[in-house]
Structures are given as C-alpha cells and as structure tokens.
Amino acid sequence: MNAVVIAVCLMLGLSLARVNIVIALTISALVAGLVGGMDLHQTVEAFNTGLGGGAQIALSYALLGAFAVALSHSGLTTVISNKVISLLGKEQNSTNNNRVRWVLLLTILAMAISSQNILPIHIAFIPILIPPLLHVMSKLKMDRRLVACVLTFGLVTTYMVLPVGFGGIFLYDILLTNLNSNDLHALKSQVAPAMIIPALGMVFGLLVAIFISYRKPREYQEEQILTAEPEEGINKRNIMIAAIAVVATLAVQLYTGSMIFGALIGFIVFSFSGALKHVADQDIFNQGVRMMANIGFIMISAAGFAAVIKGTGDVASLVEIMNTAIGDNKALAAFLMLLVGLLITMGIGSSFSTIPIIAAIYVPLAISFGFSVEATIALVGTAAALGDAGSPASESTLGPTAGLNADGQHDHMKDSVIPTFIHYNIPLLVFGWIAAMVL
Secondary structure (H helix, E strand, O other): OOHHHHHHHHHHHHHHOOOOHHHHHHHHHHHHHHHOOOOHHHHHHHHHHHHHHHHHHHHHHHHHHHHHHHHHHHOHHHHHHHHHHHOOOOOOOHHHHHHHHHHHHHHHHHHHHHHHHOOOOHHHHHHHHOHHHHHHHHHHOOOHHHHHHHHHHHHHHHHHHOOOOHHHHHHHHHHHHHHHOOOOOOOHHHHHHHOHHHHHHHHHHHHHHHHHHOOOOOOOOHHHHHHHOOOOOOOHHHHHHHHHHHHHHHHHHHHHOOHHHHHHHHHHHHHHHOOOOOOOHHHHHHHHHHHHHHHHHHHHHHHHHHHHHHHHOHHHHHHHHHHHHHOOOHHHHHHHHHHHHHHHHHHHOOHHHHHHHHHHHHHHHHHHOOOOHHHHHHHHHHHHHOOOOOOOOOHHHHHHHHHHOOOOOOOHHHHHHHHHHHHHHHHHHHHHHHHHHHO
C-alpha cells in the first residue's frame, strides 16, 4: 500500500479512462495523501502549497500562446507552411513526397534540438511552427504519432547529453549538484559521457518509430485542417515585424532567462507596430491563453501532486522496501531503481523536478551496492529522465499535443503519451540498465 505507487497508477488509469488530466492529478494527490498517512487538511495544505510552483510555468505558457497566435495572424507561419508545401511540386509522386517527408521530419527534429540547447525556448516553438504544417502532413499522409515521437526525442535526448542550454541546467546545475550533495564526489567531466548509453536508447526508439511503427500512411480530415488555419493574406511589412518580434523575444529571454518577459516583449512589438490592427489585441491574447491554458493548468496541478507525494514520505519507504527485498543482487537493484524512477517521474511529469527527490535516496543505495561513479550518474540521470517522455503531465508530451491537436485530430493520451512511452521509456529502461552494469 505504498502511496507513490497507488497515486501514480491511479493517475495513469484515470487519464487512460479519458478523465481530464487536471482532475486525475488532483484526485490522485488526494488519495496519495490519505494513503500516505496525512489527514485531509494536511493533504490539501500540501497540495495548495505545491500549486505555486507551477504558476510561473502557467503564466509563461499563457504569454507564449498569445505570442504564437499573434505570429499566426502576421502571416509568418503561412509563409513557412507555403515554403514547405512548395517542395511537394505541382505533381505529387512517391519520390517527391518521400523527399519532402524527410525534409519535414529533419526540420522539426532540428528545431526541437535547438529549442533545448542552441536557442533555449523549450516547447514555445511548437504551437508556432506545427499548426500551419498540418496541411502538409495531411498531403503526405504522415502519421502524427511519428511527429510526436520526433518532437519528444529532440526535447528529451538533447538535455540528457548536450551540456548547453537546458542540457547544462539538467546535467550540471541539477544532476551533478544533487549527486555531490549526497556524497558521490562526481566530476563535471564524468556527467555527460555517463549519459551517452541511456541516450542511445532514445535513438533506438526514434528509429523504430520512423522505420517500423509509423511508416505507413494515415488519413486525416482535410476540411478540419483547412478551417483551423488563419485566412489573412501575406503582408511583407507584417512578416518583417514578425521577424523582429521573434528576434526580440529570443534576445530578451536569453538575457533575462525568463520566458515570461521574452513572450511579453514579442507581444508588445506586435501591439505597437500596428501589424495586427485588423485583429483586436484582446482577442489575440484570449485566443493564445485558451490555446495554452490546458498545459498551464496541468503543470500547476502536477506541482501540487508532487508536493503531496513528497509530503507522504513514501518515496523513501518504497526504496527501503526495495533494498530489503533484493538483497545483494546488483543487476536487480539497478533495474528496480530505474523502474521506481519511472513511476516517480510519470507522476511528477518532470525529470528536472524528480532528481532532488531520488538523488538523496539513490546515491547511498548505489554506493552500498558498489556501483561506480559513472554508473550512479547513469542510474540517477536515467531514472529521472524515465517517464518524462511518457507522462501525461510532462511538457515533452503536452507540447507536441498543443501543436498537433490544433485541429482536434490528435489525442493527447493515444497519440502522444502512449507512443512516446512505448518508444522511449522502454528502451531507456533497457539502455539505462546496461549503462549501470557496464560503466
């Protein structure tokens, strides 16, 4: 009757039963607190305290949504879409379609990677770039589950191995700091190399998705896609203003480290330039907030859920039970540590938030089993990343859904969460275990 296991399984079960994820997280948090020995008042207090941790993210997404809608009305996204559509040529044939398919997938992958390491804008590019490309994907009969896998690969794998941008935060500021605060004595030069083998699991999953799982064509209703796209004509002045707004947004975000102020500046550029005088600012802002509000509320609820999980103290008891049960079996210990990490991250929805929880428990456990420093890094890093790609509350699945479901034809659970869980979490579990055993 461990509160963590019960709460995470309940949350996933409710989500698969098509219960709203916010409601699923809230109910699961309540159950976790009660099962974990907290009374109703303590559970609600812990949940309410945790909600504040997601407020900044929610506001960031609301402003980014407004900025994304402003960009779509400027005509910039239409230009991007038309450029890609033009690659199809006047006459469609299998050779040309295949070429465009690869160009599109590689472009989306490159953008996802850059959003983590080169220009750290995270998932902000998805609601800007993906919706106008849905028409192209439909013409190519491209399975959107494949696009979701490509996006999630770029969002997750890069922070696991590339120590710049969000990768620098994950590998050095969070992972290394928490490992050493628990007496591991790891070196900065050891962190990224230790994560290479687990990252190969992500590569394996991506290849399976591209060449096996989702290589067959899939039909989508063209009428819904066409009505979802903006009808405004292309104005060169508006395109120039949109480009300036994008540069200003990136510059401010990189300078201040805040997505909120970056998106705000971009929206202000549009507002004062007159580029959107045919559309009321208030209407654009409201459209943007509606588009991203679902993600914001889920992240707020996930923060409350995480606070209750921590408050129960059952994370530590879960690992203690595991330690008692497995004896001196090192291989089984590595597997169970990764499996427990999967459960925790699936519930919290963020690998960044999971590390402080599991590092304090896993480092002493790994040392007691005789794992090397590199193996311990791989264990903790992989245990944290596990679930990030397949959690209903993770930005790595919520972001792709926000873009691919712009016309209502991409289900979050069936088309984003389950495909990414199968193609990434299972290989990560295997490759993470290999890394722990060979390093």
